[in-house]
Amino acid sequence: MLKPLSVCREEAVKHYSVIVVGGGPGGSSVAGHLDLDHLSDGALMIEKLDDGKFNRYNQMCGEGISRRGLAEAGLERADLQRNAVTKAVEHWPDGITLSSDINGSIIDRGKLIACLRKPFVSSGGEMVNGTVSRARRTNGGYVVESSEGAFSCRYLVGADGAHSIIRRMVFDVEPSTYMRVIQYLVDRPMENELHFTFDQRYMGKYRWEFPSGRHTKVGFPEGTDEAPRDAVDTHRRAIPIGRPDKIVDGGACLVGDAACQANPITFGGIRNSLAAGRMAADAINHGNIEDYQLKWERSPLADSTFLDVFNRLRWKTNEELAMLVKPLRYGPNVSAIMRELMNCDDFRTFYRGFVRKMENGW
Ligand SMILES: Cc1cc2nc3c(=O)[nH]c(=O)nc-3n(C[C@H](O)[C@H](O)[C@H](O)COP(=O)(O)OP(=O)(O)OC[C@H]3O[C@@H](n4cnc5c(N)ncnc54)[C@H](O)[C@@H]3O)c2cc1C
Known part of the structure; x- marks a missing residue:
């Protein structure tokens, strides 16, 4: 007797205990903290960008993170750092300037991500380059369709960034605000300082100038300022802002920008996605994914202020x-x-x- 096509497809797909969609800081943090020895069907990470595009994508970021954020992740390593940053200078209207001593780094995100993934790869985690186009619930799990074929899993992690397909297809929610920003790589060095300019035209965001090796990164919400004259590269991206009611639903969860976890004042999302990734992996390792939602909500990183x-x-x-x-x-x-x-x-x-x-x- 012939079986319905959908059943045939589900039988043909390879099954994993966990599938992580997206291999940025959030997805790589989840993957690197999974306890693969105790996940009977192993884990798969699916990342859509191949090496060249992935590196470029990861440069679309100020790459600033506090020392505390790196320490929490066990990643206080000199080889990840492009620049140390010791002062934050805020320029407010009416010529008001606020300076604070800080302790942090401009990191190389590509290297950070490689470090995060290392334990995953060395304990047998699988990685595939492919774009996930659909995801749906099945009895007891999920099926994910990608350019590299379909896969099924018990736990599904959406760490696929601002325009998350998992958020859309499994959670059916959209962020309340997308902040579209443009960032320029400018051919001049700057001091070990982070500069922020606040003005009504940035509508709650700001213009930033960060060191980046021997260059400077200058960014602002799209359409609010002119491009700097000495720009050598341009990046555009969106930062989702909001607080989705659910970041866990059944056996699925959202991490990092997919969960709108970047800080809504600083727009720093690296530390938050690393921390959320650790929480999500821990909850999955203990067979209680719901714990992740509770832990994130109680975290000072998610303070509603x-x-x-x-x-x-x-x-x-x-x-x-x-x-x-x-x-x-x-x-x-x-x-x-x-x-x-x-x-x-x-x-x-x-x-x-x-x-x-x-x-x-x-
Ligand atoms: C211009 C700019 C500057 C920033 N500067 C800072 C900063 O200085 N410090 C800071 O802490 N934060 C900064 N942020 C925020 C920070 O970049 C993000 O919060 C952080 O990258 C979130 O990590 P993530 O892993 O959740 O998402 P992402 O880094 O977006 O990673 C998601 C991954 O999923 C992959 N993916 C997407 N869709 C699919 C799909 N369908 N199938 C398979 N794979 C998929 C993507 O290719 C990507 O690799 C900045 C953001 C912007 C836009």
Whole structure:
């Protein structure tokens, strides 16, 4: 007797305990932390970009991460660092400048990702270059269709970035905001500092200038500024912002930009995707994927203050932005800060976000 075509297809596909879609920082962090010795059907990572395109894609990032973020991931290694960064300088309207000492790095994302994947590859994890075009639930798992064929799994991880196909097809949600940004590689070196310029035209985001080896990366929301004259390369990408209700559904979960986990004030997403990847892998290893949702929600990286600040800053005029930061302009002026904290709800939220982003924003 002939079987229906769908059954034949499902029987023909190779089955894994875990499939990770996307091999960026988030997907590679999940893969690198899976306990492959105890996953009976092994694990597969599917990444759509081949080596050349993958490296270029990964340069579309400021590549800034705090030392704390690297330490948490066990990746405080000199060979991953392009530049050390020791100061953050914020330029606000009305000529207000805020400087803070920081401790972090501009890293080489390609090398970081190779480090993350190493334990996965050495314990028998499989990797395939292919584009996932569809994913659907089956009895007890998922089937993923890709340019390299179909695969099935018990647990499915969507770590496929801003325009995640897994988020769309399995979770059926879209981010509340896509921040389209453009970044230029500029042929001049800069100090070991991160510079941020805030202005009403950036609508809650900012213009940034980061060192990148002997170059500088300059970026801003698309359409808000002119291209720098000495630009030698241009990158365009979107950062999704929001808080999806669910990042775990059945045996599927979302990690990194697919889960809108970049910080909504700093837009730093590397540390968050590394941390979320560890949490998701840990939950899968323990056979309780639901734990990942709870752990992420309770993490200081996911503090709701960050989104609250973003939503407030988006609509402020330059005059209002200047008023907001004025109490901070001469450093920690306790009486000015206390006065404002008692009298102004906007400042209270902004200040809370400002303090927390230093520790948990990047
Ligand atoms: C211009 C810019 C500058 C930034 N600067 C910083 C910074 O300085 N510091 C910081 O911490 N964060 C920064 N971020 C944010 C950071 O880049 C992201 O938050 C981070 O890359 C998220 O990692 P991810 O693994 O979730 O997603 P991604 O890095 O986007 O990786 C997703 C992977 O999935 C693959 N993929 C996508 N679709 C499919 C498919 N259908 N099938 C198979 N594979 C697929 C992609 O090829 C990609 O390799 C910046 C973002 C931008 C846009």
